[in-house]
Amino acid sequence: MQKKENISMSVIRRLPRYHRFLSELEKNGVTRISSKELSEKMRLTASQIRQDFNCFGGFGQQGYGYNVPQLRVEIGKILGLQNNFKCVLIGAGNLGRAIMGHMPFEQLGFQLIGAFDNSPKVIGTVISGCKISDYQDIRKFYAENSPIMAILCVPREVVEKISDELYEIGIRSFWNFSHYDISLKHPDATVENVHMNDSMMTLCYRLCTLE
Amino acid sequence: MQKKENISMSVIRRLPRYHRFLSELEKNGVTRISSKELSEKMRLTASQIRQDFNCFGGFGQQGYGYNVPQLRVEIGKILGLQNNFKCVLIGAGNLGRAIMGHMPFEQLGFQLIGAFDNSPKVIGTVISGCKISDYQDIRKFYAENSPIMAILCVPREVVEKISDELYEIGIRSFWNFSHYDISLKHPDATVENVHMNDSMMTLCYRLCTLE
Numbered sequence: 001m002q003k004k005e006n007i008s009m010s011v012i013r014r015l016p017r018y019h020r021f022l023s024e025l026e027k028n029g030v031t032r033i034s035s036k037e038l039s040e041k042m043r044l045t046a047s048q049i050r051q052d053f054n055c056f057g058g059f060g061q062q063g064y065g066y067n068v069p070q071l072r073v074e075i076g077k078i079l080g081l082q083n084n085f086k087c088v089l090i091g092a093g094n095l096g097r098a099i100m101g102h103m104p105f106e107q108l109g110f111q112l113i114g115a116f117d118n119s120p121k122v123i124g125t126v127i128s129g130c131k132i133s134d135y136q137d138i139r140k141f142y143a144e145n146s147p148i149m150a151i152l153c154v155p156r157e158v159v160e161k162i163s164d165e166l167y168e169i170g171i172r173s174f175w176n177f178s179h180y181d182i183s184l185k186h187p188d189a190t191v192e193n194v195h196m197n198d199s200m201m202t203l204c205y206r207l208c209t210l211e
Numbered sequence: 212m213q214k215k216e217n218i219s220m221s222v223i224r225r226l227p228r229y230h231r232f233l234s235e236l237e238k239n240g241v242t243r244i245s246s247k248e249l250s251e252k253m254r255l256t257a258s259q260i261r262q263d264f265n266c267f268g269g270f271g272q273q274g275y276g277y278n279v280p281q282l283r284v285e286i287g288k289i290l291g292l293q294n295n296f297k298c299v300l301i302g303a304g305n306l307g308r309a310i311m312g313h314m315p316f317e318q319l320g321f322q323l324i325g326a327f328d329n330s331p332k333v334i335g336t337v338i339s340g341c342k343i344s345d346y347q348d349i350r351k352f353y354a355e356n357s358p359i360m361a362i363l364c365v366p367r368e369v370v371e372k373i374s375d376e377l378y379e380i381g382i383r384s385f386w387n388f389s390h391y392d393i394s395l396k397h398p399d400a401t402v403e404n405v406h407m408n409d410s411m412m413t414l415c416y417r418l419c420t421l422e
Binding site for chain 2: 012198
């Protein structure tokens with residue numbers, strides 16, 4: 001299995017979905033699946049799936065189907081899920097605490113090594129084994145632990161200030177839940193945004209077209 | 212402005228992004244923008260933007276640029292953001308409470324009219340003016356208030372049972388935060404999923420390719 005260079009982001013963005021479907025199949029005891037069956041489950045065309053997989057040298061046993069656990073492992077390797085990239089979470093409000101409590105970090109390529117907030121109400125509390133520390137200590141923590149990614153769950157008003165500070169101390173990757181566009185100011189940062197508002201607006205559009 | 216039929220979901224999914232960028236521009240006092248400037252800001256090609264807008268009859272004043280507030284309003288109308296669709300939230304844990312507290316529902320086409328949980332710890336509490344009620348009362352609430360959409364913030368183990376129950380009482384639209392695929396069992400439901408895991412895996416891939 002070899003990565004081709006310049007694989008488009010739309011192919012990349014389908015990989016987690018393949019991984020998710022394959023994990024689900026594996027959980028249900030399915031060990032082999034044809035590209036036709038997989039395509040029906042995923043609502044893609046079989047040719048689209050073959051084309052996607054060919055970007056990585058292909059995994060297929062044509063006519064015989066894919067080995068589900070093996071394909072899941074291969075896609076996991078391409079995604080780099082074995083990496084355990086060190087990350088910190090900034091902003092332990094409801095959303096931050098939900099993420100700390102429910103995201104299966106280690107299955108997703110990360111390891112949550114710290115969480116930070118400025119509220120005395122949450123500083124010192126522990127969620128899923130991770131202690132929430134005073135945001136004032138972030139610089140010291142970075143120097144000692146070198147996290148490479150920060151999850152930003154802070155209010156919109158402070159996200160610019162906080163992302164600037166984190167960038168300045170050395171963090172270059174962000175998982176961002178606010179609508180502030182970090183890459184405009186820091187074009188070399190790797191930013192993945194979760195735009196919950198966009199998703200809700202899309203649902204609104206779809207409800208309108210039903211009527 | 213007229214909607215063409217059969218507009219592809221990839222165009223639709225860009226509309227909230229246009230809306231978001233235009234809102235931001237408007238907030239910063241920008242009243243007019245050329246498709247070239249807009250395309251640079253949004254990292255799309257100018258021709259892509261014109262093509263997208265042409266799906267709705269076009270908004271352009273070629274050469275002169277777009278009127279920002281007007282374009283935002285027009286796109287808002289296409290998205291149906293004036294609808295105030297009634298919705299309920301199921302599962303008022305950290306994620307559910309974050310959504311209740313931080314989503315600007317009325318700007319996104321919805322109105323949160325109720326929230327439900329089964330934990331005595333949260334039943335009776337109020338977040339952003341919305342009281343959390345006992346999930347046992349959902350049927351009665353539906354009969355009296357007819358919400359058309361449910362936001363599902365429940366644990367993975369119960370999402371099948373709960374979505375079945377909600378479907379059975381009459382709810383056909385879901386904003387779903389779990390990885391359970393509601394549409395497989397209920398193909399006529401309108402489901403918008405927020406796959407936070409996929410987003411985190413994509414970030415992992417991008418970090419790998421940096422190294």
